[in-house]
Amino acid sequence: MQDGNVRDALRAAWSSCDRVVMVMAVGAAVRLIAPLLDDKRRDPGVVCVDDATRFAVALTGGHEGGANALAEHIAAYLRATAVVTTASDAFDVPTLVDVGAAFGVRTERDGDLAAVGGALVSGAPVNLLREVAWPLGPLPGVTEVDAPAAPLLLVTDRVVDPPRPCVVYRPPSLVVGVGASRGVTADEVGDLIDATLAAAGLSSLSVACVATVDAKADEAGIIEAAVTRGWPLVTLPAGVLATIAVPHPSAVVAAAVGTPSVAEAAALHRGGDLLVAKRKSTRATVAVARRAPRGHLALVSLGPGDPELVPARARRALARAEVVVGYTAYLDLARPLLPRGAATEPSPLGDEVARARRALDLARQGRSVALVSSGDVGVYAMAAPTIESSAGDGAEAPVDVEIVPGVTAAQAAASLLGAPLGHDHCAISLSDLLTPWRDIRRRLRAAAAGDFVVALYNPRSATRDWQLDEARRILLAHRSPDTPVGVVRDAYRTASSVQVTTLAALDPATVDMRTVVLVGSTRTRMAGRWMLTPRGATT
Ligand code: SAH
Numbered sequence: 001m002q003d004g005n006v007r008d009a010l011r012a013a014w015s016s017c018d019r020v021v022m023v024m025a026v027g028a029a030v031r032l033i034a035p036l037l038d039d040k041r042r043d044p045g046v047v048c049v050d051d052a053t054r055f056a057v058a059l060t061g062g063h064e065g066g067a068n069a070l071a072e073h074i075a076a077y078l079r080a081t082a083v084v085t086t087a088s089d090a091f092d093v094p095t096l097v098d099v100g101a102a103f104g105v106r107t108e109r110d111g112d113l114a115a116v117g118g119a120l121v122s123g124a125p126v127n128l129l130r131e132v133a134w135p136l137g138p139l140p141g142v143t144e145v146d147a148p149a150a151p152l153l154l155v156t157d158r159v160v161d162p163p164r165p166c167v168v169y170r171p172p173s174l175v176v177g178v179g180a181s182r183g184v185t186a187d188e189v190g191d192l193i194d195a196t197l198a199a200a201g202l203s204s205l206s207v208a209c210v211a212t213v214d215a216k217a218d219e220a221g222i223i224e225a226a227v228t229r230g231w232p233l234v235t236l237p238a239g240v241l242a243t244i245a246v247p248h249p250s251a252v253v254a255a256a257v258g259t260p261s262v263a264e265a266a267a268l269h270r271g272g273d274l275l276v277a278k279r280k281s282t283r284a285t286v287a288v289a290r291r292a293p294r295g296h297l298a299l300v301s302l303g304p305g306d307p308e309l310v311p312a313r314a315r316r317a318l319a320r321a322e323v324v325v326g327y328t329a330y331l332d333l334a335r336p337l338l339p340r341g342a343a344t345e346p347s348p349l350g351d352e353v354a355r356a357r358r359a360l361d362l363a364r365q366g367r368s369v370a371l372v373s374s375g376d377v378g379v380y381a382m383a384a385p386t387i388e389s390s391a392g393d394g395a396e397a398p399v400d401v402e403i404v405p406g407v408t409a410a411q412a413a414a415s416l417l418g419a420p421l422g423h424d425h426c427a428i429s430l431s432d433l434l435t436p437w438r439d440i441r442r443r444l445r446a447a448a449a450g451d452f453v454v455a456l457y458n459p460r461s462a463t464r465d466w467q468l469d470e471a472r473r474i475l476l477a478h479r480s481p482d483t484p485v486g487v488v489r490d491a492y493r494t495a496s497s498v499q500v501t502t503l504a505a506l507d508p509a510t511v512d513m514r515t516v517v518l519v520g521s522t523r524t525r526m527a528g529r530w531m532l533t534p535r536g537a538t539t
Pocket of ligand 1: 305374376377410458459489513514516
């Protein structure tokens with residue numbers, strides 16, 4: 001392409017694109033973009049890739065323009081090195097404008113981002129005051145305090161005049177309940193909400209939603225007042241609102257709409273405290289509640305052990321975690337992926353219910369928590385006890401639970417053995433610590449009779465040494481002694497071992513708790529060195 005063409009193309013892209021990638025020497029790229037640079041909040045993010053595709057350099061717009069993230073992305077794709085030079089990334093300091101963003105927290109723009117960010121990068125003490133408990137993500141180098149002192153990160157839904165420099169974070173903690181009579185105008189609803197928030201000293205940036213009764217779902221004045229302020233509108237059945245205790249119930253309202261309160265009950269529909277009891281204008285009523293803090297709990301699968309098999313979603317969940325809970329060995333697996341500033345809470349093997357409760361408790365305090373398991377978190381791991389414990393909270397548990405799936409041991413082992421899971425298969429844990437052996441035996445018999453390939457988890461430990469041999473005998477009742485059996489120890493970890501034997505020759509002594517055993521079906525055979533369960537119909 002001619003030099004003139006590049007210039008024109010770049011000028012066109014500058015005004016129409018969010019991000020620009022330039023494949024050329026950094027020097028040439030700098031000369032080309034120099035006349036176009038204006039304001040880092042408006043300019044596109046620019047990434048420069050050298051002709052040999054060795055480096056992806058985030059040139060300008062690292063944070064605001066998304067160039068840092070794009071450089072990392074391109075580098076991963078090209079197997080190149082990302083060159084990111086903005087101070088907060090270089091020093092592993094959180095980008096203040098992103099703090100809490102994953103959890104709906106907004107930064108008040110006129111805060112002193114540069115001053116507080118500068119203090120963090122230079123290692124000066126920075127304080128964090130959470131007036132409202134809300135998940136933020138890890139904040140290395142920050143000290144949590146009880147009273148405001150600059151430089152400060154302040155999490156609050158109140159209108160404040162903090163000591164400077166201070167960055168104010170607005171959690172989505174306020175729920176505005178609205179009632180109105182038919183035909184109310186958007187101005188009347190909006191003015192009443194604005195005046196109510198102002199009189200109570202509450203920030204509109206912290207409004208999570210406007211809530212009302214289903215019967216008002218099409219009330220144009222309410223809809224417009226919410227939409228113009230960028231707030232979602234939530235509507236609730238009168239029957240639900242009627243169950244919420246409020247300070248000012250009204251028999252007249254109950255007779256008209258089927259609930260003694262609309263505004264106060266709607267404001268309280270996510271629990272929490274009523275900050276402003278109902279205020280009225282001619283045709284509208286408004287009340288404001290601060291909902292209970294909503295913590296975040298990520299149930300994170302780490303895969304079998306190789307960092308390359310840690311799902312990208314798991315990495316993202318860990319990067320947002322303030323506290324990471326898990327069995328000691330799994331925490332070690334996660335540690336290289338944790339951001340600086342994330343606390344870890346190791347717990348001993350066993351006592352999974354206590355571990356689940358602890359993670360839920362931390363999240364209920366309004367934190368972002370990750371609970372890690374090896375393999376898949378839903379397979380003989382922490383997802384089940386956590387969901388069981390959280391169910392006790394009722395449907396409105398104040399915790400958002402995210403479950404990140406991963407590669408379970410059977411799949412990891414299968415990939416090392418060939419294609420043993422190519423047709424129908426099942427998993428059976430031989431651990432009789434929580435399940436009576438007679439249940440396990442019944443399932444082994446059913447799997448044997450049903451001709452499933454069987455993945456045996458928890459096959460043998462120092463104290464459970466006879467179960468594997470009994471499982472072998474049950475399967476032999478329905479399968480040939482030559483049935484291929486894969487024995488995989490420490491799949492995708494250092495010193496992994498992969499062996500193929502037969503059901504007759506399987507030696508339990510070669511198996512331990514770090515092993516998964518894959519027993520073939522009647523159709524499983526060896527294809528060269530690979531174990532294979534063909535997909536076709538029975539021959
Ligand atoms: N959540 C895990 C399973 C936990 S149960 C998963 O999805 O993989 C623990 C059992 O899983 C171990 O006793 C062993 O049988 C098996 N296992 C887990 N990781 C393994 C690995 N890397 N190699 C072989 N077996 C493994």
